Amino acid sequence: MHTTHIPVTRSLFDDDCYTYEKKLRESFEAWVRSRKGNRSGDRSQRELREESMVVYREMWDAFTAFCAQRQLGLQDILPEDLDSFLMSRGTGHDSTRPLVRTKGDELSLRYARRYLFLIDRITCLQARVAGIEANRAAQKLLERPEYRYANAEDKNPIPEYLTTAQVKRLIAHVTQIYDNADGGAPISWKEARNRSAVAMMLGAGLSPGDVRAVDVSGIVVDGGRKAGLPWKIHVPGNGNSPPRDTPIAEWAGRQLAFWLSVRGQQKIQGDRLFPSSSSGTAWSHTGCFESCKAVLQAAGLGDATGGLFMLRHSFALRQLSKGKTEVEVARYLGLTDVNSMRRYRGILVSPADVV
Structure with a gap:
């Protein structure tokens, strides 16, 4: 020894x-x-x-x-x-x-x-x-x-992803604005941030790094199916992937709108969509990881082994199941090599309108 x-x-x-x-x-x-x-x-x-x-x-x-x-x-x-x-x-x-x-x-x-x-x-x-x-x-x-x-x-193993039942359970949790379903105290602004960040990973395919990088100015509201509801977000390039526009699922758009209202009420400064503090400081890699993992655990997904990236994989799989091409989904994810989509071939999941 x-x-x-x-x-x-x-x-x-x-x-x-x-x-x-x-x-x-x-x-x-x-x-x-x-x-x-x-x-x-x-x-x-x-x-x-x-x-x-x-x-x-x-x-x-x-x-x-x-x-x-x-x-x-x-x-x-x-x-x-x-x-x-x-x-x-x-x-x-x-x-x-x-x-x-x-x-x-x-x-x-x-x-x-x-x-x-x-x-x-x-x-x-x-x-x-x-x-x-x-x-x-x-x-x-x-x-x-x-x-x-x-x-x-x-x-390179088959990516971990959420089942339709797990997706629905997670959505039910992140869209609650109270501490429990019986109408407890309203959640804190940081908990609203954490749940909304997870919503963007699952409902828009953002990576943890994307979540920490996006700005409020990147949210697109005009031109969507529902007036006043965010339906697309601009994600800046990061050296490995180009800047891109990524669609937002309707439920995630509602959650994002809720977060924006909380953000305004708290008078959070700066342009970062998901800052670490009310002064607008950047959310650290570790801080984002730990906070978002806590959301999964609170939703009853603590035993899931895929980490935060299983949310992104779940988004990709359901987009493919709904008929989007590999080229389209790769663009949503910011992948420059469409061959990266090979990992999803052979995995069949329900289209699940919720994602």
Whole structure:
């Protein structure tokens, strides 16, 4: 069994002026700066989008806390340390213990692979600047089959999605404006936000990142079938997908209209449709994830294994079932490669007018 050890080598920032935490944070910021202005065709080298930077910084913060507690610099890390870290995040490969779900992204081997790539890139940059040989701990783990082939086509399972009964149950929950069906106290503005965000994932196919990026100005009301009801939303591009207009299911449009009224009553500032605070600050990756997962749990879907993206998959499947083409649905989802729609072939679901 691997035990905590005292580092015996010195990293780039190893001096008495910095704590381990400060050194690790500076390593991350140096990596971000190294990519600034880079328009390389290699996605792993080009400048980071703000959305990606926020996610990577949250990931790195967790890794920083782990290393600082053990007084580990990047040059000191062993493969066993990374195994321990991934296991603590619920991403490790250990058949003897269940995965532990913690704050952050969906926990999977693919997410673990993403973590290892991040650690490896920052470690290599630090070593290159210092003129020393890079620590290969992360690379060694990436050579393991479970991580090396985590993105392989045969590792891409059939997407999780909601049944028609689950869809109806979730819609019934998110459209309640009181704490319970018997007419309890009105829900708080943040709960209204959370439920409306989930409504847009299920009723418009938005991803969590889309939910956090859309502005109030992107809501389209004019020209719809129901006067005064939002029926379409403009989603800005994010580097991986182009800007797009996505239709909103009628029930989700009503929920969105309710949220807009709450937003106005609370005098929420800024242009973000779903902000973190009344001052209009951006909703964090972790904050959005945790808040929306709580909505699913409150609706009785806590055992569903597909995470938030099963809402998006449910939207796509029902659009296809209602006769929309793969090209149309791919456009709704912001997918530039229509071949991504292959995952939905062979899955038959009810058209369910509710989505």
